[in-house]
Amino acid sequence: MSKLLYLIGVPLFTMFLLSADGRIADANDLSSEVQFGIQGHYRVGVWTGIRYSGSENIKTLETRDGDGAEVLYEQVGVLTDGDWAYAIPGSEAAPLILRNGEATIASGRFPTTGSPSRGAAMIPLDMNWIVVLGDPLGVDKVGANKLLNRDASIAVSQPTKSTELPDSMLGYEGVDMIMINAAGIELLQSLTKKQRVAIEQWITGGGHLFITLGESCQDLFKAAPWVQKLLGITEPKTTTIDPSAIETYTSTQSPLQNFTGLRLPRKRGTVLITGKTTRRVSLPVAAVYNLGFGRITAVAADLDDEMFTAWPERLDLMTQLTGDILLPEKKDIAITNRGTAYGDLAGQLRATLDQFEVKRQFGFSVVSIILMALIAMIGPLDYLLINRFLGRPLLGWLSFPIVAIALTLVLIYEARPNLNGSPSPSDQTTGITRCNRVEIIDIDAISGVGRGFQASCIYSHDAALLNIDINESPNFDKLADSIQQALLSPLGYPGKTYGGIQIAIEDTRLPPYAIKLQQSGIDNTNVPTGPLQNSILNAPLAARSSKSVQTLLRFTPKLTNYPSLQRRDGSELLKGELVNPLPVDLLDGMLIYRNWAYLLRTRFPAGGRIERIDSLRQKNFRWRLSRQTALESSRDTEEWDPSTVATPDRVAEMLMFHNAVGGSRYTGLRDDALSSLDLSHTLSDDRCILIGRLADELTTLKLSDGESKIENNGKSLTMIRLVLPVASEKDL
Structure with missing residues (x-):
């Protein structure tokens, strides 16, 4: 009987202790509420907003990175009720704990993968995510089928x-598109200045706005x-528009x-x-405007009014205007004979950076031979030698440790x-x-916006x-007038995107580390600036x-004089003078306009001039990306090898112009994780891109072990x- 009471009592007592500990760790502030992302929607591996509502102060957020290590995100200042x-x-x-010093204020976990249409959920990379300020215009029903009990295939927040929207562009990092229409006027009016600036910076930094x-x-x-300012409209004027152009564009049988x-x-x-118009005056009904590194798709109609709501082709119109964002689902890329654990260009970039000459590598066959040799030596060979040949079995106690x-x-x-x-002396010391x-710096001379992305792998x-x-670097100081953002963060996580298998998110073998956010200034109300x-x-x-880390930069470029090129009428060719307005020399550069690449000389010096662009050699840009050559009766294209890790320059080219080369049809890989680096949409009629390689880095990582500086050779x-x-000749 005593044994039975013991067997029953011990588990009950243990469960009581665990439940008590859970209540203590759950929250010191029982009235607190934590909002994850935007309406509970978020993506793994990107900056995510967390809004705390409660009576306590918050200083630190504790969670786990992609390696399972504990990481503490120390926030700027002290966060109070309603702060992000x-x-x-x-x-x-992933687990999340909100702390104030050593005290636990609230704890929980990020939502699991689920259906975003049913509530809070983690949104996978192969599902598009749209934030709607107003009427969703039927986008929230794409792919849904009540009869088949199938939820929508597009995540719509x-x-x-206004309290549900982040106050920093970091909170929109995983969003694919924002929609604004007349139904969201009250919400737009209630936004704070920080929330407005966050959306503006997200758009100019590579976002997509549909309005x-x-x-x-x-x-x-x-x-x-601020929306009117982004569109560059000084005096907005309306007119009555004939619907025939939209009817023809969608091939509808339902007249408007x-x-x-x-x-x-x-x-x-x-x-x-x-x-x-009804007066037969021509005008744009729908247009795309590039702004910084993002774009705005504008439609001159209220698609949320009664007429368009009842029109069956409304969603088809939006799908044709926005590309593949509103398509029901992204088809999986075949991985037959690919031989890679990753399915995204980001994974190939990470694998390329994780190649170090100092690290000896052995193939799986070598490891297999070593294991088989060990088994043979401590098994059959040891038995035949010790027992049969020498006849002394006790020597096995000596031979086994000697072999091991x-x-x-x-x-x-x-x-x-x-x-x-x-x-080197540094290697001996530290x-x-x-x-x-790999570092990619982008500058938009038209909008005066600059950004930077650096992917680093530290061994x-x-x-x-x-x-x-x-x-x-000093060259970066010459290039940038001011810096608005310079953030370091872990890069990558186990899964199909970057490769690897996640065994357990909580890795207690690695000690915790901290990521400390900070702002240098304080305004009159003691708010960090x-x-x-x-x-x-x-x-x-x-x-x-x-370990892989990434750097995200946002800065204002220092460009005093940049060229304005001209387009010849009736062609995709440019004319005029080309000047290098950058304070650095460009190596192996080219000027890209539409589908033409003007090849520059090997070194285009800072401030250098080329009097006539038409004197440069011209190449088909897509052919150059795919290394396609024209033979007498056929074409020869270099096939992309997703498993190659020896050409970081080629991987960088694909990241910068993935859609221009044909996207996944050419590479066999997705481009979801780092899709914001793709500026294929920028190759429009009113802008071109001057691209080149730099001899020296513009930014570097400063490594130290707390006592001495470490030289990051690599x-x-x-x-x-x-x-x-x-500019076209007509506009001049």
């Missing part, structure tokens, strides 16, 4: 209050004058009536639908670093550390705790391992793209 904090979840349902501007556009511009719409600008952007120790010594010797010559980097031969900071920066403190690296590649305006 930002962190990067490393996996689905439809906030009803309807019909009869209610005057009220919309009054509620959100005349409607009121805004007179969209026509001297810039790309006109998608050209219609006429000898093999261990051989493996330790073969695992030594592959150094050419003797170690250990062998290497850092490979340490011995276990280490590293402090990581961003260091700007100035550039948003951070540093990584005590990042753990196991022996013979690597390979690096720095690419720069400059977006320049193009």
